[in-house]
Amino acid sequence: MEEIEVPAHFLCPISLQLMRDPVTVSTGITYDRVNIERWLFTCKNNTCPVTKQVLQETDLTSTTPNHTLRRLIQAWCTINACHGIERIPTPQPPVDKTQIVKILNDAKKSPSTGRKCLRRLRSITLQSERNRSCLEAAGAIEFLATIITKSDGGSDECDEALSILYHLNISESYLKSIVINNGEEFLESLMRVLKCGNYQSRSYAIMLLKSIFEVADPFQLISVKQEFFTEIVNVLRDHHQFSQQASKAALKLLVELCPWGRNRIKAVEGGGVSVLVDLLLDVTERRVCELMLNVLDLLCRCAEGRAELLKHGAGLAVVSKKILRVSHAASDRAVRILCSVCKFSATARVLQEMLQVGVVSKLCLVLQVDASVKTKERAREILKLNARAWKDSPCVPAHLLSSYPSS
Numbered sequence: 001m002e003e004i005e006v007p008a009h010f011l012c013p014i015s016l017q018l019m020r021d022p023v024t025v026s027t028g029i030t031y032d033r034v035n036i037e038r039w040l041f042t043c044k045n046n047t048c049p050v051t052k053q054v055l056q057e058t059d060l061t062s063t064t065p066n067h068t069l070r071r072l073i074q075a076w077c078t079i080n081a082c083h084g085i086e087r088i089p090t091p092q093p094p095v096d097k098t099q100i101v102k103i104l105n106d107a108k109k110s111p112s113t114g115r116k117c118l119r120r121l122r123s124i125t126l127q128s129e130r131n132r133s134c135l136e137a138a139g140a141i142e143f144l145a146t147i148i149t150k151s152d153g154g155s156d157e158c159d160e161a162l163s164i165l166y167h168l169n170i171s172e173s174y175l176k177s178i179v180i181n182n183g184e185e186f187l188e189s190l191m192r193v194l195k196c197g198n199y200q201s202r203s204y205a206i207m208l209l210k211s212i213f214e215v216a217d218p219f220q221l222i223s224v225k226q227e228f229f230t231e232i233v234n235v236l237r238d239h240h241q242f243s244q245q246a247s248k249a250a251l252k253l254l255v256e257l258c259p260w261g262r263n264r265i266k267a268v269e270g271g272g273v274s275v276l277v278d279l280l281l282d283v284t285e286r287r288v289c290e291l292m293l294n295v296l297d298l299l300c301r302c303a304e305g306r307a308e309l310l311k312h313g314a315g316l317a318v319v320s321k322k323i324l325r326v327s328h329a330a331s332d333r334a335v336r337i338l339c340s341v342c343k344f345s346a347t348a349r350v351l352q353e354m355l356q357v358g359v360v361s362k363l364c365l366v367l368q369v370d371a372s373v374k375t376k377e378r379a380r381e382i383l384k385l386n387a388r389a390w391k392d393s394p395c396v397p398a399h400l401l402s403s404y405p406s407s
Contacts, residue, residue, distance in 0.1 A: 004083045010073050013050050014039065021091040022070050023063035026056040030066050033091070037063070037129035042169070062094070062130070095124055095131055100138035107143070118147075118160040125167050132168050141165065141174050142181065149189045152196070162193065162204040175215045187212070187228075194231040199238075203246035206235050210249040213256050222261035229254075229263070229270035237275050244288065251291040258298040265304050273299050273308035273315075280318045289326045293319070293333035300337050306345040309337070316341070316350075317357040324362070324369060332375045335366065335382075342382045351386055355395040364400035380405045 012032035021033040077087040107117035151158035299305035309315040
């Protein structure tokens with residue numbers, strides 16, 4: 001397509017790419033369906049991207065196919081096939097709410113056709129943003145949640161329903177309705193998937209749990225059972241079997257849950273600290289490292305978490321190693337972890353280990369380089385707090401010891 005100029009009216013005003021399924025809104029502007037539906041349904045806009053006029057209510061539920069323009073584009077593609085232009089296929093008409101309701105009713109009437117109906121729903125879900133919006137409006141979310149709730153966590157129907165729910169990108173209001181209508185039963189069913197499901201279903205389950213707990217009320221956050229944390233940590237332990245998206249979801253879920261009630265202790269008892277330290281030894285991706293240090297910081301705010309960190313042979317060393325090597329945010333979290341240890345768990349053995357593994361040298365270096373003000377303040381506080389044990393130590397190089405703060 002680089003060898004031939006595409007007529008301007010064949011290009012979508014949003015993507016500036018050749019339109020494959022042109023649709024026209026009430027302002028008279030034509031867009032490619034996938035782009036305008038993303039604008040309307042995912043980004044929650046109600047204006048025309050070109051004219052900025054508020055669109056009519058009908059545009060927010062359905063758009064008008066521009067068959068004439070689509071045929072012109074197809075004809076142009078055929079004429080220019082010698083230039084490597086592929087003819088765009090005739091798009092399938094979008095489904096409406098009535099069709100989806102019929103599929104749901106068929107599935108409820110005859111369990112034998114349930115799997116076929118689920119495959120049809122999945123196909124509809126993956127086609128467009130508008131289809132996903134129609135599925136929500138038709139009650140598909142409640143139907144899928146019921147299938148998952150009634151499952152033992154490892155059935156094909158449950159796997160299919162989980163896949164559809166994940167790809168629906170459920171809105172906040174519908175997530176809340178799942179929690180209100182299905183509540184504890186639905187969360188327990190996701191726990192069964194985390195225990196017994198295949199890796200793909202466990203990925204969907206952990207990502208759904210993250211989304212659900214982001215909109216949960218404080219009581220639900222406080223009431224999370226110990227086994228939840230064990231299974232979340234198991235996802236991190238088996239991270240090589242999961243996508244990075246699922247691993248990040250597990251970390252974000254811990255960030256969401258750990259500040260509430262006794263959840264820090266539950267996460268520590270689930271093996272969270274040792275798993276995070278092991279992962280930090282090899283992690284290279286910046287955002288993942290920041291999330292891990294964020295969770296570890298939360299866990300080290302309780303005595304049990306600090307004890308687990310100190311019990312791990314590489315605990316203090318790996319936290320120190322991440323300072324000034326990843327990002328300002330990672331350095332800040334790592335210094336906060338060391339600050340918690342020094343304030344509340346600093347035995348003579350711990351202070352000596354900090355000297356030996358280079359923690360003290362790294363803190364002195366923080367004072368000399370471009371770190372955030374807060375990070376420098378915490379580093380200075382730690383060094384002052386333990387000046388008697390560290391200030392004259394031969395373990396700290398002279399050029400770093402010169403920046404040791406005076407008490």
